[in-house]
Amino acid sequence: MNAPPKAIAGASTFVDDRIGAGNFLKRNLRKIFPDHWSFLLGEIALYSFVILLLTGTFLTFWFKPGMAEVTYTGNYAPLYGVKMSEAYASALNISFDVRGGLLMRQIHHWAALLFVGGMTVHMLRIFFTGAYRKPRELNWIIGILLLSLALLEGLTGYSLPDDLLSGAGLRITQGVAQSIPIVGTYVSFFLFGGEYPGHDVISRFYSIHILLIPGILLALVSAHMILMWVQKHTQMPGKNRTDKNVVGAPFYPAFMIKSGAFFLFTFGVIALLGTFAQINPIWLFGPYTPADISAGSQPDWYMGFLEGALRLMPSWEINFLDHTVTFSVLIPALVPLGLVMTGLALYPFLEQWVTGDRREHHIADRPRNNPHRTAIGISGMTFYGILWLLGANDELSANFHLDLYSTTWFGRFAIFIGPAIAYWITYRMCIGLQRKDAEVLSHGVESGVIKRMPNGQYIEVHTPPAEDIAEHIRGKQEIPMLESAEDGEGIPPKGARSALGRLRLKMSQAYGTDRVPLTDGHHEEGHEEEHAGVGAGDRKELH
Amino acid sequence: MIGTGISVNSITARRRHPLARVAVVALALGLLGGGYALTAPNGSTADAAIASGKADDVAQGKSLFVAHCASCHGLNAEGTKKAPTLIGVGAAAVNFQVSSGRMPAADAGPQAPRKPRAEWATDQAVDQLAAYVQSLGGGPTVPSAEQVDPAKGDPAKGGELFRANCIQCHNFVGAGGALTYGKYAPPLNPATPTQIYEAMATGPQAMPVFNDSTITPEQKRDMIAYITHVRSQVDPGGSGLGRIGPVTEGLVAWVVGLSLLILASIWITAKKRRAA
Numbered sequence: 001m002n003a004p005p006k007a008i009a010g011a012s013t014f015v016d017d018r019i020g021a022g023n024f025l026k027r028n029l030r031k032i033f034p035d036h037w038s039f040l041l042g043e044i045a046l047y048s049f050v051i052l053l054l055t056g057t058f059l060t061f062w063f064k065p066g067m068a069e070v071t072y073t074g075n076y077a078p079l080y081g082v083k084m085s086e087a088y089a090s091a092l093n094i095s096f097d098v099r100g101g102l103l104m105r106q107i108h109h110w111a112a113l114l115f116v117g118g119m120t121v122h123m124l125r126i127f128f129t130g131a132y133r134k135p136r137e138l139n140w141i142i143g144i145l146l147l148s149l150a151l152l153e154g155l156t157g158y159s160l161p162d163d164l165l166s167g168a169g170l171r172i173t174q175g176v177a178q179s180i181p182i183v184g185t186y187v188s189f190f191l192f193g194g195e196y197p198g199h200d201v202i203s204r205f206y207s208i209h210i211l212l213i214p215g216i217l218l219a220l221v222s223a224h225m226i227l228m229w230v231q232k233h234t235q236m237p238g239k240n241r242t243d244k245n246v247v248g249a250p251f252y253p254a255f256m257i258k259s260g261a262f263f264l265f266t267f268g269v270i271a272l273l274g275t276f277a278q279i280n281p282i283w284l285f286g287p288y289t290p291a292d293i294s295a296g297s298q299p300d301w302y303m304g305f306l307e308g309a310l311r312l313m314p315s316w317e318i319n320f321l322d323h324t325v326t327f328s329v330l331i332p333a334l335v336p337l338g339l340v341m342t343g344l345a346l347y348p349f350l351e352q353w354v355t356g357d358r359r360e361h362h363i364a365d366r367p368r369n370n371p372h373r374t375a376i377g378i379s380g381m382t383f384y385g386i387l388w389l390l391g392a393n394d395e396l397s398a399n400f401h402l403d404l405y406s407t408t409w410f411g412r413f414a415i416f417i418g419p420a421i422a423y424w425i426t427y428r429m430c431i432g433l434q435r436k437d438a439e440v441l442s443h444g445v446e447s448g449v450i451k452r453m454p455n456g457q458y459i460e461v462h463t464p465p466a467e468d469i470a471e472h473i474r475g476k477q478e479i480p481m482l483e484s485a486e487d488g489e490g491i492p493p494k495g496a497r498s499a500l501g502r503l504r505l506k507m508s509q510a511y512g513t514d515r516v517p518l519t520d521g522h523h524e525e526g527h528e529e530e531h532a533g534v535g536a537g538d539r540k541e542l543h
Numbered sequence: 544m545i546g547t548g549i550s551v552n553s554i555t556a557r558r559r560h561p562l563a564r565v566a567v568v569a570l571a572l573g574l575l576g577g578g579y580a581l582t583a584p585n586g587s588t589a590d591a592a593i594a595s596g597k598a599d600d601v602a603q604g605k606s607l608f609v610a611h612c613a614s615c616h617g618l619n620a621e622g623t624k625k626a627p628t629l630i631g632v633g634a635a636a637v638n639f640q641v642s643s644g645r646m647p648a649a650d651a652g653p654q655a656p657r658k659p660r661a662e663w664a665t666d667q668a669v670d671q672l673a674a675y676v677q678s679l680g681g682g683p684t685v686p687s688a689e690q691v692d693p694a695k696g697d698p699a700k701g702g703e704l705f706r707a708n709c710i711q712c713h714n715f716v717g718a719g720g721a722l723t724y725g726k727y728a729p730p731l732n733p734a735t736p737t738q739i740y741e742a743m744a745t746g747p748q749a750m751p752v753f754n755d756s757t758i759t760p761e762q763k764r765d766m767i768a769y770i771t772h773v774r775s776q777v778d779p780g781g782s783g784l785g786r787i788g789p790v791t792e793g794l795v796a797w798v799v800g801l802s803l804l805i806l807a808s809i810w811i812t813a814k815k816r817r818a819a
Contacts, residue, residue: 295720301793
């Protein structure tokens with residue numbers, strides 16, 4: 001019964017006879033993967049990355065990362081005879097003179113947007129299900145590194161074609177570099193090889209974009225996958241699922257086929273976007289000169305929250321010991337990114353510190369079952385979302401006839417109030433959903449059958465929930481709390497005597513207290529009649 | 544009716560339909576009325592007289608001005624609290640504002656929007672009004688057809704000027720952009736070459752003036768060549784997504800790309816493996 005399928009047996013024998021790794025293959029090709037739609041989200045990023053590597057390689061065959069001035073003599077008439085950098089001319093050449101070049105450029109760019117998008121939704125899934133908990137904290141941190149590097153990779157790639165839009169992004173990058181106290185000017189000169197824009201930045205970004213960061217990404221992606229493989233995938237709570245097993249389909253053939261099909265889906269969606277939706281039309285932007293700037297200059301979506309932060313920030317600037325400190329650039333550039341990335345990286349450890357939970361977890365939490373975590377997550381998403389939205393406030397203002405300054409002032413308040421409201425609403429929603437779960441377990445599911453009692457009262461008959469749903473709900477785990485009991489003389493435990501310790505204890509109790517404990521069946525008197533069964537069929541009587 | 548798939552019998556049957564007479568009469572009336580509307584002289588005899596140059600354009604313009612403009616701009620175009628003086632704005636300003644429907648203004652918003660022309664504002668009426676305002680104190684005149692002919696301009700040179708002078712408000716393809724306090728730089732797509740020229744020469748509303756010493760008439764023509772060329776260009780990469788840059792691209796990436804992929808992941812995992 002446990003014998004591997006013929007395809008695996010044959011292949012592993014072949015390998016075993018030659019390099020002695022047959023057992024390794026046999027074991028790993030039968031690796032069990034749990035099945036849930038949200039477990040495929042990371043693959044969007046993985047497969048987009050594969051497409052990025054392939055199309056990116058194609059683009060390097062023709063792209064010239066130089067800033068020397070050339071006169072354009074290619075096929076795009078409205079730029080004929082215009083002086084521009086080699087980089088921009090070669091990017092135009094790829095778009096208009098290389099066969100398939102425009103399609104490849106567009107696929108590359110769409111894949112980049114979906115790469116970061118896939119990482120984002122994958123990360124949110126991990127966060128909200130608590131899949132970052134022990135023993136997966138390191139893989140979580142690798143994920144945060146991957147996301148940060150992807151942002152940097154996107155930034156450098158966006159700058160390469162040296163069109164007017166990319167130049168606007170480069171100028172902001174330089175502004176951020178300059179705003180760093182004390183070393184800012186030096187950093188800027190070092191990065192650009194002299195006065196902005198200089199002649200070096202494109203070739204430097206090129207090396208970073210096609211060699212350095214992809215290399216690190218590839219290494220980290222491999223580590224990410226190997227760790228996932230070794231630690232096994234988390235699974236959703238359900239029947240017969242414990243922290244000690246994995247219930248699902250084997251890698252070969254079931255998961256392999258699903259995963260392969262999902263690659264084709266990803267490729268298909270990106271190819272369709274690349275074919276039918278124009279992205280980054282560099283010929284419309286024109287070549288970069290530091291003197292020009294266009295209305296509606298925007299970064300790609302994943303940098304939008306930084307753009308929004310910059311737009312919301314009041315123009316604070318101080319002069320300290322003859323040095324100008326530009327808070328209006330420094331704060332929006334560093335604080336939101338720092339808050340989001342550092343917060344994410346530290347969250348598993350903060351949660352452990354608050355709950356005192358040192359156990360291993362292989363069963364994912366349903367978001368509702370950890371209301372504070374879910375509320376913190378949604379609150380963070382609101383913070384990010386408001387910044388993101390207001391990064392586009394000029395387009396919102398132009399297309400929806402809003403007053404530009406009103407959007408800015410709205411954002412300045414919403415960025416503080418919004419996350420708080422989101423926290424409260426999410427928390428209440430989680431509690432509400434837990435109550436619903438408890439009701440389903442104790443009370444059953446509405447059957448749609450109305451019954452008239454002898455005394456004239458009408459009741460709706462409830463039936464017990466389906467077994468898989470009931471088991472899914474029963475998979476709720478308690479959130480551990482720190483020991484808080486005072487000893488006989490009223491002295492609190494050792495850790496809780498300092499101010500920090502008291503705070504920790506308080507947070508632990510807030511975080512861990514289960515407000516809606518599940519009870520199977522319910523024992524209140526006087527409700528029995530509501531559950532009168534109908535017939536002896538599959539609707540069972542419930543108490 | 545060979546080859547059309549309609550049998551003669553069915554036509555005969557329809558001819559005898561009780562409603563057939565009504566239909567025939569309606570058709571005849573429609574043709575007659577429509578034909579008259581197309582061929583009839585649309586305008587009064589006074590317009591015909593003006594067209595043949597018998598009436599004085601300035602005098603006609605003055606009467607139009609008094610009827611349609613004076614309530615805000617003053618009886619002698621001297622300006623009031625509501626609207627500025629028009630002495631010295633020139634014929635080009637009048638032509639731009641009235642031919643694009645911005646004037647007469649509908650209400651006092653932050654900016655008068657482009658809208659369909661007022662009914663009385665025929666090309667002729669606009670010319671007369673322009674002649675009257677021109678007679679008050681000079682100013683930029685309406686450009687000749689040759690001055691705004693895109694075919695005579697150099698789009699590449701125009702593009703460089705366009706990028707240096709226009710796109711910071713109007714966006715890189717003239718899709719428009721936001722300004723402060725509810726004002727905005729309108730999209731350039733509906734503007735005629737003459738209107739584009741006049742806008743540069745007169746600086747309407749929030750727009751600065753680009754006079755002939757800042758940007759020569761030839762350069763203006765180059766810019767018109769670039770603007771009209773780019774706006775009529777078919778997007779080579781598929782749908783242009785409004786040509787407003789990365790905002791709509793990001794929206795499409797999430798709303799179309801990621802949504803489709805998430806649906807695919809739900810679909811792929813929807814079918815559960817049966818227990819062996």
